[in-house]
Amino acid sequence: MQPKNQMQSALTIKDHVSARMGKLSPKLRQAAHYVADHPEEVATRSLRYLAGITEMSPPTFSRLATTLGYKNYEALREDCREQISRQRLIFGEKARVLQESDSTEPAQGLFALRQAAAAIDNIKLLSQSIDPEKIEAVANQIVSARKVVLVGMMxxxxxxxxxxxxxxxxxxxxxxxxxxxxxxSSTLAGMDKSDLAIVISKAPFATRSIEIAKEISNSGARVVGITDKISSPLCIHCDTSFFVSTDSPQFFSSHVATLVLIESLMGTVVARSGAEVGRRIAAVETMSHRMGEYFENSL
Structure with a gap:
């Protein structure tokens, strides 16, 4: 019997899984753990994709759905969508929550300290999850690319x-x-497999960025994505994806970890480049001084 709507509003997918975990076979238990831990994947990815990434057959997930009390797998998937929708706060709602907490929870201290703590946590998550070999591999691809195109909207x-x-x-x-x-259009039309694009897009995902990433991928060029979740619509168009945490106590997403990532990537690219790059940087700096672009201290 499919869980009733009023129960779905109170129970998460993890709740449904936990209630029946003891009755599941080892194979179904493995699938259940994945579903409970990745509701966004279930909500946004095809059953074939999930089967491939978990190395379990599609019927396994279908059996899991009925065992958990759903009519079929699609009903389970719809419950995941509803759960994600309930958890997602739009910017205006987050602003309202922020204003209420500021007046009712003074014990949390200065907001600046809360914001700083969230930013530090985001950077820590990046440092813990980043794969140095992945950074180096992408840096090498950038160095060898004929052209590097940077894409970001909003x-x-x-x-x-x-x-x-x-x-x-x-x-x-x-x-x-x-x-x-x-x-x-002329830039995209001129791209091919010898080129590389770096595309940055995070929730609520600019449509233009996703469409452009798709076009670039179709051209044969490599696409490196920087986003905030594995369910991002950007990922399916990327050869490589980096994930950054954007958690913040204020109404808008934090981009501090993104800044750390792109600075780290740029530093690695320069380090992997030849001596000519060092000479170019020095020449540009010299020209900037000559052209008066930098303020010269007369003291």
């Missing part, structure tokens, strides 16, 4: 602009998509 745009500015000191083959005289 709140992610300042980060590709910053990355593009850093890159302009060291390389002449990087560009921020849409920042120059070349149109987005």
């Amino acid at each position: 709140s992610s745009r300042p980060f590709v602009d910053y990355m593009g500015y850093m890159a302009s000191m060291a390389f002449d083959n990087w560009q921020v998509l849409g920042a120059g005289v070349e149109s987005v």
Whole structure:
């Protein structure tokens, strides 16, 4: 019997799994653990995808659904969607919660301390989860690419602009998509398997970024994604994905970990490049002084 709607509003997928875990076979228990720990994957990915990534057959997940009391697998999937929807706070709602907590929970201390603690936690999660070999592999791919295109929309745009500015000191083959005289379409039309794109997109995911990532992937170019969750619609278009935590006590997502990641990646790319890059950086810096772009202290 399928769980009733009023129960679904109170119980999570983990609750349903925990209540029946003792009655599951070892194989179903393995599938149940995955479903309980990855409701976003179940909600957004196909059954075939889940079967492939878990190395379990699609019928295993179907049997699990009926054993948990659902009519079929699609009903289980729909429950996962509803659970995620209940957990997701839009920016306006988060702002309201923030305002209420500020007036009712003074014991939490200065908001700046809470924000700093969240940012530090995000950076810690990045440092604990990042794979140095993965960073190095991507850096090597960037170094060998004919052209590197940076893509970011909405709140992610300042980060590709910053990355593009850093890159302009060291390389002449990087560009921020849409920042120059070349149109987005002409840039995309000229990309092929010798090129690489870095795309940044995090919830609530700019549609334009996802569409562009798809076009770049279809061109044969490599796509490196920076996002905040494995269920991100960006991931299916990426050859490599990096995940950053964006948790924050304020109404908007925190991008501190993103900044650390792109600075780390840029540093690794420069370190992997030849001596010519070092000479170019020095030449650009010298020219900036000559052109009066830096304030010169006369004291």
